[in-house]
Amino acid sequence: MFPGAIADRETADYAVLGAPLDVSTTFQPGTRFGPERVRRFAHTFDDYDHHTDQFFTELAVHDAGDERAWDDAEEYLTFLEGTLSDLHAAGTVPLLVGGEHTVSVAGVRAADPDVFVCLDAHLDLRAEYDGNPLSHATATRHALEVADEAIVLGARTGSPEEWERASEADVTVVAPEDVAAWAPDFDSDREVYLSVDIDGADPGFAPGTGTMEPFGLTPREMRDVVRAVAPRATAFDVVEVNDRDDGQAASLAGKLLREFVYHHAASR
Known part of the structure; x- marks a missing residue:
């Protein structure tokens, strides 16, 4: 269980859901271990957040466990989308923990946002990677099949075709050196999906x-x-954590998840 996620599902305002998909990760696989590691390395965090004057255990967070992954990514994403759609229908904000970035495709389809905001080192605007149109390197392109706009914060690499796609009006890329000065400027009535690729x-x-x-x-x-x-988001995910370090990536992922909950809840 994610530490502090003690609410019952029926009364939860937020639900942690693990999605350990690991079928297209490149260079260093291991994202199947991401959800478990994020939970494990969050045990050191204090319950109280001084910045918002809230206790995590009082914010009605439920841990729905993991949605077991299998090798058919398309079938798995359809199943995962259904689970996430049920959470939205119940008025519960999904907190999706990957797993490779491909799981964000299910998250975006379930949330149906106007804007996809992503922290990511990569543009993820490929039409396919190694012949796979559902690769983790295609997540933002798929998000744009649902959302009207994508904002990629921290991107610093991509193919020529990706940079060409990123030059179109529905994509904004904010370089790492400019992220500190960035602030949301989309209309207040637009629904937002926030995705954190830990490689950002x-x-x-x-x-x-x-x-x-x-x-x-x-x-x-x-x-x-x-x-x-x-405060503007209807769903959140953090993805691409694997088991190739001493917990640094998982700890950061878990802390960012908690920051999301604290600040989303404080805005209600």
């Missing part, structure tokens, strides 16, 4: 991820984005 962080802070990319974001910069976007 510089690998010096979060080496436990599949495709490390230097010159990335600091944990504080990522925290500030989560705090700013959370």
Whole structure:
């Protein structure tokens, strides 16, 4: 259980759901261990948040466990979308913990947002990767099949075709050096999906991820984005944590999840 997620499902305002999909991760696989590690390395966190004057255990968070993954990504995403749609229908905000970034496709389809905001080292705008149209490198392109706009914060690499797609009007890319000055400026009536790919962080802070990319974001910069976007978001995910470090990536992921809950709840 995610520490502090003690609410019953029937009364929960938020629900942690693990999605340990690990079929297309490149370079360093292991995202199947992500949800378990995020839970484990969150045990050190205090219940009380001074910034919002709230206790995590009082914010009606439920841990719905993991949605067991299998090798057919398309079938799994359809199943996962159904589970997430049930949470939305019950008025519960999903907190999806990956798993590879492909699980965000199910999250976005279930939430049906206007804007997809993502912290990510990569553009993830490929039409396919190694012949796979449901690769983790295609997550943002798939999100744009649902959302009207994508904002990718911290991206620092991509193919020529991805950068060409990113130049279109429905995509905004904010370079790592500009993220600290970024603030949401979309209309208040637009629904937002917030996705955190842990590789958005510089690998010096979060080496436990599949495709490390230097010159990335600091944990504080990522925290500030989560705090700013959370009040406008209808769903959240954190993805691409694996077991290739001593817990740094998982700890950061768990802390960002809690920051989302604190600041979303404080805005209600």
